Amino acid sequence: MTVNRSGTAAVLTAVLCVLGTYEALAGGRGGSGSQEPEPSGQSYGKNLMSRVVFKAEGGSAKAGDTGSLTPAAVDWKPPACWYEPYWKAKDFKTFVEAQWSIYESVGGDAAGMAGDKEHYKGGKPYKDFNVDKNDKGMWWVGVKNPDMEGDPATGACERKTFWVDNGEPANAPQAIGPKILAALAYQQTRVPDTEVELKPEAKSTVNLPTWAWLDKGTFKDVEVRAELPGTGLWAQTTAKPASLHMEPGTGDAETYPASGECEFNEDGSIGTPYTRGASQHEPPCGIKYLRATSGQPYQLTASVTWEIEWTGTGGAKGNLPDGTFETTQAMNVQEIQSINR
Incomplete structure (x- = not known):
């Protein structure tokens, strides 16, 4: 069988432009690029959007312009990135296996996929995406603060998608919690x-x-x-x-x-x-x-x-x-x- 390398390369390029790199999709590496923040949980290119939602009340009793606060503490910054629970086990399996299928169909990096297949499916350390624990935990991903694009600190949450049992700590310093949510709410004030x-x-x-x-x-x-x-x-x-x-x-x-x-x-x-x-x-x-x-x-x-x-x-x-x-x-x-x- 003759393989048209130039045609395959063109298809692969098109797929990567739409879906982002395989590593980012399967690994859930976060960020928002130039997208506006949306509580959708969808992927845009190689980026996953945070599912955090905001609701504001109060302010001026009169109609008028509003603006963002400038922190009095010049060294204070909102979190540049964080980890949050994102996928149920079955959903993560469906998502990643779909990416594997697309990647394989265009001649993707078999060695790279083999490593991730062992990691998430082959028992090193996870077996079959933890589907037997579907309601007992979540897969956590790293996401970037969309309002801090270009800040080097947004690259600090590059850990591969990881599993956390319900009721257990995420064991990551940037794991989302009330304090991070409060800082994000401050940023949206x-x-x-x-x-x-x-x-x-x-x-x-x-x-x-x-x-x-x-x-x-x-x-x-x-x-x-x-x-x-x-x-x-x-x-x-x-x-x-x-x-x-x-x-x-x-x-x-x-x-x-x-x-x-x-x-x-x-x-x-x-x-x-x-x-x-x-x-x-x-x-x-x-x-x-x-x-x-x-x-x-x-x-x-x-x-x-x-x-x-x-x-x-x-x-x-x-x-x-x-x-x-x-x-x-x-x-x-x-x-x-x-x-x-």
């Missing part, structure tokens, strides 16, 4: 923008305080729940607004208080709304510009700090780094001209 109420609005006067405040109800606690369906594993983060920090956008200004840090009041508001006749008093939260703008307005930066705590499976709980989200507002500052008679 979206908070409302920070448009501060000002008096006077968008135009201040040199040496006269500009009052700043946020009404109660502007912000609500933001809750994000991350869970792995069918496993009982979950974690929920709660982000609570803690303080407002203002940067005037120029060194020729003073803030109230001097630190520029305005604390939230007990009712969830910040500062005190301006009332008629209060312009000569110092506001509990505000700014006084000492020099007028000329042409270009100052850029007032307002950032809200959010404190993050979490709870999870089995009573697990803890805190995560504070997060901040900032916006800017243009401020024109005028100078009152006086006439001496």
Whole structure:
């Protein structure tokens, strides 16, 4: 029988483009490439998508833009990769044997498949994909954090797909649990923008305080729940607004208080709304510009700090780094001209 090598190579290339490399498929090596995260459990090319799902509640009482938190701890990062339970034994067997069949049909690496057949089917160490234990455990795979593409740390979960009995630890430092889920929920937290109420609005006067405040109800606690369906594993983060920090956008200004840090009041508001006749008093939260703008307005930066705590499976709980989200507002500052008679 004559084998058309060029034709076989073309078919093999096409199959690999669709399915990814044999090693990645059979070994369950994780990642998401350029795909957006989906709780589907499907394979995209050589990548398996995490099955973690998210649900968010809370935030702004008003419609508006939202954004991701910037961790106050500059050295904090969400998990770059992790291992999670993915396959029942029979499902994994069906999936991998289908890949073997396709790979063999196009003249794939027989030696490479032989090693995996011994590993997963031949008893070294697993026998017939552990189908006799189908309801007594799961096959675990490594997946990459889709939001950290290009980070070298995503390559740390390269262990071949492995079996874990129900109730037994996964015996891997990156095995998913409440703490990892909490970090992933933190990463998915979206908070409302920070448009501060000002008096006077968008135009201040040199040496006269500009009052700043946020009404109660502007912000609500933001809750994000991350869970792995069918496993009982979950974690929920709660982000609570803690303080407002203002940067005037120029060194020729003073803030109230001097630190520029305005604390939230007990009712969830910040500062005190301006009332008629209060312009000569110092506001509990505000700014006084000492020099007028000329042409270009100052850029007032307002950032809200959010404190993050979490709870999870089995009573697990803890805190995560504070997060901040900032916006800017243009401020024109005028100078009152006086006439001496």
